[in-house]
Amino acid sequence: MQNLQNIAEDEIDLGQLVSTLWRGRLAIVAATVAGVAIAAFHIANTNPTFQADALLQLEERTGSLALPSSLSAMVDNDPRSVTEIEILRSRMVLGRAIADQNLDWRVTPDTMPLVGTMFSRYRFPLLDAVIPARFVRPGDGIELDNLVVPPSMLNESFTLILTSETEYRLLLPDDLQLEGRVGQPTTHAETGFSLTLARSQAPAGRRFHIRQVDERRAINDLRGRLSVSERGRASGILEVRLTGDNPHENTRALGAVIQAYLSQNISRSAAEAESSLTFIREQLPLAEQTLRIAEAALNAFRQEQVTIDLSLETQTILGQVTRTESELADLQRREDELAQRFTPSHPTYRQLLDERARLEARLENLRDQVGTLPETQRQILNLSREVELAQRIYTELLTRAQEVEVLRASTIGNVRIVDGAGAGPSPVAPRKAMILALGMALGGMAGIGFVLVRNWMRRGIQDPSELEALGMPVFATINYSKDADTEGRREGNLPILAFERSADLTVEALRSLRTSLHFGMLDAGTPSLTLTSSHPDAGKSFLSVNLAAVAAQAGQRVCVIDADLRRGQLRRYFNLPRNAPGLAEVLAGDISFEDAVLQGPHENLFILPTGRYPPNPSELLMRAELPRLIETCAQIFDLTIFDAPPVLAVTDPVILARHTGATIFVARHDVTPKGEAEAAQKTLASAGLKFSGAILNGFDPKKAGGRYGYGYGYGYGYRYEYKQRKE
Template sequence: MTATQNLSDDEIDLGQLIGTLWRGKLAIAAAAALGIAIGAFHIANTNPTFQADALLQLEEKSGSLALPSSLSTMVDNDPRSVTEIEILRSRMVLGRAIADQNLDWRVSPDIMPFVGTMFSRYRFPVLSSALPSRFARPGDRIELENLVVPPSMLNQSFELIVTSETEYRLIFPDSLRLDGTVGQPTTLTETGFSITISRVEAPAGRRFFIRQVDERRAINDLRSRLSISERGRASGILEARLTGENRTENTRALEAVIQAYLNQNVSRSAAEAESSLTFIREQLPQAEQTLRTAEAALNAFRQEQVTVDLSLETQTILGQVTRIEGELADQQRREDELAQRFTPSHPTYRQLLDERARLEARLATLRDQVGALPETQRQILNLTREVELAQRIYTELLTRAQEVEVLRASTIGNVRIVDGASAAPLPIAPRKALILALSMVLGTMAGIAVVLVRNWMRKGVQDASELEKLGMPVFATINYNKDADTDGRRGGKLPILAFESSADLTVEAFRSLRTSLHFGMLDASTPSLTITSSHPGAGKSFLSVNLAAVAAQAGQRVCVIDADLRRGQLRRYFDLPRNAPGLAEVLAGDISFDDAVVQGSHENFFLLPTGRYPPNPSELLMRAELSKLIETCAQYFDLTIFDAPPVLAVTDPVILARNTGSTIFVARHDITPLGEVEAAQKTLSSAGLKFSGAVLNGFDPKKAGGRYGYGYGYRYEYKQRKQ
């Protein structure tokens, strides 16, 4: 049974959870609204980010001319997109772009902390006039035409203050001041500093910050805003994107990057062509010498043998051998060129080696056939083959030299601009809809968390069963009534709910309490009752007055005594002055009970206020006059109610509980912790006393997790009979 009960306690009550969230709906809605407000503020206080983009195509050919197929074999046809992307992001390209467009200059207006960006973007006629004149407003800007700073001033900001439409003042970090005129250079000869402001669009008093950053920092900043990717796989189409707060500057900077990349690509292609041409020119003299030597050897052999004719079969073999040897020689040159750019593991290099192995195998077969010919035929064939091979190599080198000359003269690179740099009119950030939606979701989640944490941390009494588990019978549960809540009322007369709203459900609960006390005090020594609590604000005074009122309405003579000699406020229910005599004077013997007691608006309802607050409340209550007072009240009244101070604050309630017939503890729903209830019990038990029972005051069904909401929808209606 215990295990089942523990399992049930650990389970989440979904209905109670929903009820808790529903009760905190205002807090959740407020948190969501606050989240949206924060998101809107973030959007308004953040400069928009624009994006410029461009498309590049990596072409297969190095030049725009239709070159022979033999020349195209010199060039690698792979786009090598990854390599080109890294070149685009290199310091070589970005540094050139920065130098061309002066992207290392920084000009920024002075903005107010925290909200300055918003005030520099939007016009607030009333608020803007209250801002200092130094801070930027919408439309304020200056144009920098030239800036030269010495190395010692790199990365250092200096101030520019607009003094008039055509004049300004510079303030350097070392407090040096220099006046200048718009459109004219302003220089410091001793340092080499020079600046030219071409335009100023700001009123006098505006302040701007100017600096020139070093090349490495400018490159890193530009690289962080630049992104390059390939569209599709192996498409050879590169998309370049550049983000920033200035739409025009983004386009200009991206165009500079593209042009710098194109220039280096053209230079690289021209360098490759020049390298190939140099290699060919180095091989030409050697090829010519080889040709002359082979021709001389063939002529000498023919003169020696007088004449020798080659058979058809020998001529065929000679042609094949010559062709293959020429191809091998051509491949050797290609291999020398590829070895300067690639390793043997490159696919193009491996393909060349495989083709060479095939040709060498075919050449070996033909040489075996040549070995089977007659000696004379074999010699004339070899000599003729050497002449033709040397002549073919020499001719091929001459042709290749002319082709590379054409390639070098017509080089435009292997990159083509498909779409030039252009910026979209709308910003890409901040994404307003996403930020507002996310802010609302986060705000709602924060509100839910606050409601759940607040509900979890609340340790107040939730229902009467919790008090009964501590051994205190609950005489009644008093519903919360906002009209009777006196926490916010600092002065003036307080209403007695039982007289003003007799049909209210809360008053009906007091009638139930009256009945319960009638039977609960049958064995009491005197018809006197002490009402106390563990802390102020539990509602014991409200409970004392209204319980006395419903008892008086039932025909009982009731006297309420304000026994809180430190902070008693029952006089406000009777609209009595602060210095009205009362309990303090009666206990001190300065006045009689009959002279101090006051009759209320009902003939059976009486009040004994506190009187003047004494310096020794506990000592007064410990006098014998208290017992005499209780005996006197028992003679004249059917019920005497002592409104005592909190039991955990002072010892007065213990003294009163020892002299009165019963003691009632008042617990405030959802406020009074169970720990305080237990502490109050221990305080009385240490004096040999105990509470006769308890009253759960201020019970709010809406705060009870929906467990009690079904029984509070009715009202009693009373009709007055006609006399």
Template sequence: MAGEEVNQMSHLDDDEINLGDLVRRLWGGKVWIAGTTGVAALVGLFIAAGTPPTYRADALLQLEEKRGQLALPSALSDLAGSEPRSETEIEIIRSRLVLGQAVADAHLDWYAVPRKLPTVLSALAKFGFPLPDVGGLSAFARGDEKLRVDLLEVPAEWIGQSIRLVSNGATGFTVFLPNGAEVEGRVGVPLIDAGRGFALRIGELDAPEAREFDIVHLSETSAISSLRGRLSVTERGRYTGVLELGFTGENPDETERTLHAISQAYLKQNVSRSAAEAESSLAFIESQLPEAEQTLRKAEASLNQYRQAQQAIDLGFEGQSLLTQITNLESELQKLADEEDTLAERYTPNHPTYQQLLSAKSRLQERLERLRSEVGSLPQTQRVVFNLTRDLELAQAGYVELLNRAQELRVMKASTIGNVRIVDQARTAPYPIAPRSARIVALSVLLGLLSGAGLVLLRHMLRRGIQSAKDLEAMGLPVFATINYLPEAAQHRKRQGSLPIYALSKPDDVVIEGFRSLRTSLHFGLIDASTRSLAITSSAPEAGKSFVVTNLGVVAAQAGQRVCIVDADLRRGYLRRYFSVPKVHRGLSEYLAGEVDLEDIVVPGPIPGLYFIPPGQFPPNPSELLMRDRLTDLVNALDQSFDLALFDTPPVLAVTDPMIISRAVGGTILVARYDVTPLGEIEAVQRQFLNSGLRLAGSVLNGFDPRRASESSGYGYGYSYRYAYKRED
């Protein structure tokens, strides 16, 4: 259990460390993130400034109840009539029926727009930069142009194609047709080509010379789709029957005109639908009137005949009272039945309100049954007169009801009033709804921040080289020193002629302090070495091992040691350029071949205590020369004459020479270049040494750049001060 807790704590610690590294990497790449954010903000600002404004027009409609407009008696009308469903009306507004009518009424299937400036130029113009009307810029709009098309007819094959109109100034213009023809025209004068089926009349043109417009005739389907895409219809509140129509466009006047056409088209279809409904209902009622009149006449005749036959004049007071009460009760029962239908849609029969209605209905039915039983106690003559009179009154009520409904429908049909009322006419807001500059810039800044952070993390992920001394130490290689990056030395090998030794020319530089630290580390790190000789190598070229060897030798000599630098790269060695030694000077290759002695190849260095052995002539068989016993003799001789011997060897992964030299010297140090040498190459070098029965004494991290390190990890280190002896006068 204790082990599990320790593992859990270690995982938590790893997570915290990873999160901290992530934050440090992002903070280290703050310059990249700030730059990316700034660029994104500028792009967003230009997009916001270069995007044409979008305006919104709105209108308000009210859907009124249809109650009382159906051609039915009042009882049935109450049951069938209901307020219109808003969802249904919304779909009707968006239908081809309404939008197609709006397209036809307002000629929305054609449009004319000036050529727009590119986004960048439009943004510059919005920021107040004047754009001259020269060259191709004169064709683009500046915002003060006007063009009104009063008539446009095109052949079927030209539908959807652009007709370019170029202003000639004053009232003239030139039209470039899709078939390549050019036609001159004037404002107010129709251009008609009956053979092609083309007609155009410009009602107004206010634009400087060379300004261009695009005129397009859309198909009805395309025009309706365009309207539907920019139209929004919503209900204000729930079950209010109030619909809000919204329409967007770049031209405020055109937007308002289009929405007005849509609302009027919907109003017209609603009126026509109501008129058609009224006409249909009127026809039904007129067909029922003769039958109702016949029923009325028949009831009157039956009552009159019975009265004449029985010499009965009237019901008398008692009978008339019963008739009135029964009629009233039946009317009240009908109302309760209507209310029950309404309550049944909302409540169950167990609801208190529903139970109260059923109780009242039951009481009325009991009273009606009692009255009907009293009718049975009347004399036979009065009972018959009572029934006939009741039939007559029912027939009269039905006939009068039909006459009233017929009159209402005639009025409705004549007045052509639907159940839709325009509360607010279409009107465009004075300020555009888009582009929302603040939102665009804010989103651009956010996108820039995310992109910058992603770029910093991506750069770190794509880096294949060593990032810190910790990487080398994690592989089991002690790091004797970290040499900071020196810009002047980055490309020194490509220079012609002699190369500078920066330990002499810049002794107080931070980089040279790193070599002094290396010198001290080697003094304690190689105490147990068999000889005072050291091979310095790398996994691949361009790691800076020759740079390290030269400056390390100089700082060691400055400390009072006798140092000999040996250029053991018999293939491409160039250390002679640091010491101004001619290429033909005899050196290591001649010594290994037995042609010269040691004292013949040693060259004094630029400071006391420093000596140099050049590579000599590059031999065809360097590996064979190095395998001779003369190499061991050289190491022993240098160990007796010098405090430190530094061998500059070729890269390990390129040739086998470093392995041969490493067997003869006291230790081998691997130079790795920051952000250049891959970890895989270090592993390959270690594996090669292990297979040869050798080991690396340690490593040096060269070319460490604190600024780049801070970008990748958020922290770095380096000397921030100078410390030197103060000369006393």
């Protein structure tokens, strides 16, 4: 059973959770609005980011040049997109683009701290006169035509102050100042610094910060804003994007990057063609010499043998051998070219090696057939074969040389611009809808978290069963009433609800309490009752006065005594002066009880206020006069109610509990923590006493949440201070 109870306590009551959130709806709405406001401020205070894009196609060179098919062996037909992407992002390409368009110049306007971006984007006419003239407004800007910075001043910031529409003052490091005019160069001969301001669109007083960054930093910045990706898989289509806060500058910078990439691509193609042409030119003299030697050997043999004809069989074998050897020579040249770009493990290189092995096997077979011919025929065949082979090699080299010359002269790379650099009119960041939605979500979550944490930190008693679990029988649960709530009313008289609104549900609960106490105190030593709590503002005074009122209305003679000798407030219910004599004077022996007790607003209701606040209230209560007072009250009244201070604050309630017939603990619904109730029990137990029961005061079904089907909330705080009354 205990395990089942623990499991039940650990379960989440969704209804109560929803009700808790509903009670804190104002805090959640406020946090959500704050989140949206912060998101809107972030959007307004962030420069928009624009994007320029372009589209490139990696083509096959043979297709774009319409060259003879024999050139296909000299190029690689694969797009190699990954390689081209890395080349496009390389320092070689980006560095050339930065140098062409001066992308290493930085011009930054002087803006207000924190909110400067917002004030530079939007106009605030009411605040314009208040904002210092040095900070830029919408539309302000300058444009540089030339900037030369010595190496020692790279990455240094220079301040440019406009003194008029056409003049400016430049502040350099080491307290150097230069005066200049728009359109004219401003130089400093000793340092080599030079600046030309092409145009100014700002009034006098505006400040701008100018600097030239080093090449590596400029490249890293440009690379960070540049992104390249391939559309689709192995499509050979590259999408290039560049982001920044100026759409015109983005387009200009991206165009420079693309042009630099195209230039290096063309240069690379021309360099490959030049390398192939150099190789062919080196082979041509050797091939021509080999041809001349072969022709001379054939002519000499024919003159010696006086024979010039070959049989049909010999001619057929000669043709096959010549073609095979020619193919092998062609493969050898191709292998020499491929060896400059690939390793033997490359698929193209391995395919060439397999083809060469096949041709060598075929040539070996033909040579075996040649060995069966007559000697003269063999000699003529071999010599003729060498001539034809040399002639074919020489002719092929000449043809290759012409083809490569055409390729070099064409200066066309394998990259085509499909879409040039261009920027859209709308910014790509910040994403307003997403940021506002995120701000709303985070604000709402923060509000919900605040409400849940606040509710968890309260940990107030919610149900009478919690008090009963501590061993304190609950005599009554008193409903909350706005008319009875004295929070915030620190001065002035207080109403007695039982007299002014006798039909109120709270008064009905007090009547139920009166009945419960009547039967609960049958075995009490005296008809006296002490009401205490663990903290102030639990409603002890309200319960004491109104319980006495309903008991008086029932025909009982009741006396309510303000036993809080430090800050008692019971007099406010009876419109009594602060210095009226009371309990303090009676216990001190300065006045008799009969002279101090006062008639209340009902004939059966009497009141004994605190009197003047004594310096030693606990010692005063420990005198013998207290039991005699309780005995006197028992003889005169049917019920005596002591309104005692909080038991966790002072020891006075323990002293009263020892002499009165019953001691009741007052817990405020949703305010009094369960731990304080346990601590109050231990305080009495340490003196050998215990509570006769408890009262759950200020119970609001709406505050109870889902357990009762309603939701409502109010804040409650307390502080208990003891003050010495001034004479």
